[in-house]
Amino acid sequence: MGQNLAIQDTPDNHSGINQTEETGYETLAAKAQDGNWNLSILVQGVTCALCIQKIESALNARQEVKTARLNFSAKRLYIEWEGDAASANDFIKIVENLGYGVQPYDEKSLEEGTKSEERFLLLCLGVAGFAMGNVMLLSVGIWSTTAETMGMGTRELLHWISALIAMPTIAFSGRPFFRSALKVLRTGHTNMDVPISLALILASGASLFETINGGEHVYFDSAVMLTFFLLIGRYLDFKARDHARSSAHNLLQSFQGFATVLQNDQTKRVLIRDLKEGMMVKIAAGEKFPVDGIIKSGASTVDTSLVTGETLPREIKIGQEVFAGTMNIAAPVTLTVSKAADDSLLSDIVRLMDKAGQAQASYVRLADKAARLYTPVVHTMSGATFLGWIFLGGIIWQDALMIAITVLIITCPCALGLAVPVVQVLATSKLIKKGVFVKSGDALERLSAIDTAIFDKTGTLTEGELKLKNVPDKKAFQLAASLASHSLHPLSKALTKAYEGQLLQLDDIQEHEGQGLSAIYEGQTIKLGSRTWCGDKGAKPSGFVELWLNIDDSKYCCFYFEDTLRSDAKNVINHLKSANIKSFLVSGDRREVAERIGQEAGIEKIYAEQTPLQKYKILENLQKEEHKVLMVGDGLNDAPVLKSAYVSIAPGTAIDMAQNAADIIFTGDKLGPVYEIYKTARKTQNLVKQNFALAILYNIIAIPLAIMGYVTPFIAALAMSGSSLLVIANSFRLKLGT
């Protein structure tokens, strides 16, 4: 698990350090009509079934609680109780004492639309599914015999029943396509939904016409089946997008936490979004700075890795500036708010991302590109067929219309419509099994076209965690680890983590702000801290991050730390190189560190000490030169680049905002998945192109026959299903091999 996650989400961090006497949650409780109160909050650190049980049963054990239910997917806890609004704070304390982090959640701000949209899609899908089952049942009978054996009467009866099921179903379940088609037509463009809608309307309309006129062949089954399969794709796509949306939403909620404001020597809990310039805010050790500000009193150490990508914590003194989103590690401080929450560095980054998101929306998916070509060509062709048969062929207009409709139906965009989504759904589900989450299908499409890759350093190329490099002496190690276990400093945590023995009992432990720790052991004063405070000043600098142990100012011992490269990073870079993709390293960290890591990984182009804005500029310049750039990063400072890059990947240890901005997320402590995803993307794209080729080939053969009027309805139906099946079968080749 990366450093970022360890700091942010580990529940242990929340117990003990971050406890507050008053919380202010009663102001968020809402009163229902029946007099009961309810409250929704976000819970952090929920990972398994046990968490659900622990939280729910602890709350349900309270007499006044009516309902306590944890939505595991959204990490949202809903509590309903009778009595007093102030009980809300008790409930929060219960959850916090169990070791979970709690954040206020403002339900009203959630886009209500997404929830009803999901229900709508599911309902359409369900209706189409059940209708398909029933129509197919009848179709088996219709297609397996001829009108002579079955008898015209029975056949007509079956047609009518099919029509009775299919017509309302198409009208009901086809709405997602009809709506989208209408919307895009109004703006004077077309997308894949236009031919799909037209095919649905025509197939069912022509079938109804045939049914009424006692015709022999109807296509209700094809129309309903097409609706059902396309809706499945639509729903999966929606789920992926929804997941991305809700994680963004949860992140914005973090602006709605509380801060302790100092006013006339009294403390008050205030919602972060209500903080104003000039207010005095108290920040406990282990708490995140909610806003940008200037330190007014106290001194401490700040972990800025989430914002700047620097691995080492920074010391802060009175008068220095701190940024929202960074973490106060060592001691409580008071700060004056310099910018309200809306203007903080964090919100600047969020805004930069919004801008980037809009730019990306101009990307046109391959399927839509195909639709732009397909729609006018096919429609012109069938119009020409109609006119041609009337004026040149000299037949009555009803027959000409039937031939024209056959042309439209036989070019039915089933195969085209399925060409992309089937492969993408298969590729996505294959990747999920490997721990890779692809948020939108077109991400793979874009990934297959990249020619440049930008890597972040901390947490992306490296494991994002300082690791102990040496053990100078066993006894000293034990002593140092025992002392370090009393501190939240990343170095102390790394030291404690590396140590696996018994801890010693120490007396008089003190934390010296910005310097280190001291304690008494067996009458000796031991210190653990920076070189300047307790180190051997004469020793040669090592070039690594150092932590010194000092026993009674007579014995010195030095521990070295290093953020190590992911074990397969070099391989990945090499593979990309052989696929003609140039790699860049862009880091916010110091030059020496960035260069060492970059060289180790085999990256030639290295940018160090970059601010988030500079990182963004590098990307902009590359994109101006028409490069298609993949961004791989995990920090807050990478978020704008992740969002605006042609395509982006983030590790699962990345902070929420980076995960939200990225198109693809991979898990595990290896970098290998990045290349794996790229390979799968290439393969996917090849299959998509083959599918298009198959669909086009089918049309080249079928359309002329249809135009000439040679195609009987039965052949049309077979050809339609046949081409779809061919495309699906070809897509399944993705499952073969690795």
Place this chain on the structure above:
Amino acid sequence: MSVLIYLIPIALFLGLIGLVAFIWTLKSGQYEDLEGAAHRILLDDDEKTDD
């Protein structure tokens, strides 16, 4: 063929029951927390709190 007069309504009726059941599951919010449902199956039933 007269058997169709019974069989078709029966088939349609069974389908309809399925559809109604699906709409009920949808309305009662059973698709809102799909991940949670996968975990909840591992939990024991709630113990009574009034002891």
